[in-house]
Amino acid sequence: MRVSSGVPGFDDLVEGGLLKNRLYVVSGPPGSGKTTFCSQFITQGAKEGENCVYLTMHETKEELMQDMSGFDFGFDRAIKSDKIQFLNLVTESGKRAITQFGTEGGLTNRLVAFLESNEVDRAVIDSTMLLQHFFKQDVSDEITGFLSALKQTDATILLISEMTDPTSYSDEHYLAHGVIFFHNFLDSSGMTRGVQVIKMRGTAIDSDIRELSFSDQGLRVHTKKKVQA
Ligand SMILES: Nc1ncnc2c1ncn2[C@@H]1O[C@H](COP(=O)(O)OP(=O)(O)O)[C@@H](O)[C@H]1O
Numbered sequence: 001m002r003v004s005s006g007v008p009g010f011d012d013l014v015e016g017g018l019l020k021n022r023l024y025v026v027s028g029p030p031g032s033g034k035t036t037f038c039s040q041f042i043t044q045g046a047k048e049g050e051n052c053v054y055l056t057m058h059e060t061k062e063e064l065m066q067d068m069s070g071f072d073f074g075f076d077r078a079i080k081s082d083k084i085q086f087l088n089l090v091t092e093s094g095k096r097a098i099t100q101f102g103t104e105g106g107l108t109n110r111l112v113a114f115l116e117s118n119e120v121d122r123a124v125i126d127s128t129m130l131l132q133h134f135f136k137q138d139v140s141d142e143i144t145g146f147l148s149a150l151k152q153t154d155a156t157i158l159l160i161s162e163m164t165d166p167t168s169y170s171d172e173h174y175l176a177h178g179v180i181f182f183h184n185f186l187d188s189s190g191m192t193r194g195v196q197v198i199k200m201r202g203t204a205i206d207s208d209i210r211e212l213s214f215s216d217q218g219l220r221v222h223t224k225k226k227v228q229a
Pocket residue numbers: 028029030031032033034035036037070214215216
């Protein structure tokens with residue numbers, strides 16, 4: 001079963017939507033649109049009555065609301081509804097929401113328990129930098145365990161991975177069911193933006209870089225416009 005990304009045009013690149021209950025890595029350089037894409041994804045879930053969670057440690061709910069306030073895709077209404085839980089894991093309330101699921105086994109077990117007991121359908125984790133903060137020893141092993149556990153939950157998850165070097169893949173790219181890459185480059189006409197589905201298990205994908213643009217409705221994919229990297 002497939003779920004709509006909430007980003008106009010994107011679903012056409014992946015046979016109509018994202019396969020449900022899978023783990024996707026959303027990668028790209030700063031400013032390439034990752035947070036906006038994920039905010040549209042979570043808003044779409046809320047509109048469909050799904051239980052959603054946005055997990056971060058970079059920013060407050062107010063900052064995210066501010067960042068999305070220039071768009072009209074319904075984020076404000078969705079985030080204020082009971083369909084989206086916003087958790088910042090460096091704040092006391094965010095920590096409490098997660099630690100009530102015990103302190104055994106660290107972040108991985110607690111997050112999985114949280115997703116299960118809240119019957120979460122869609123989750124965004126912004127970003128993998130959060131993991132480096134929580135996993136102090138054997139970071140690579142712990143991240144592998146974390147990703148494997150998330151892959152088995154009944155939630156469709158977008159994990160944001162900041163990436164400045166598009167050739168340096170890391171564990172999460174190999175382990176995820178799918179990888180979505182955002183590009184931005186300056187050329188003579190200004191900033192060109194693109195999105196590229198690198199892999200998606202179980203799906204015949206359009207893996208070309210397709211043009212991406214911002215409008216007052218948020219991001220939109222121009223499925224017929226190929227972009228040269
Ligand atoms: N309407 C718009 N037109 C052009 N650029 C925009 C518009 N709205 C936001 N941006 C820019 O696009 C970027 C969006 O970034 P964001 O989704 O937060 O990306 P990331 O999470 O990858 O850093 C920001 O740098 C922002 O300034």
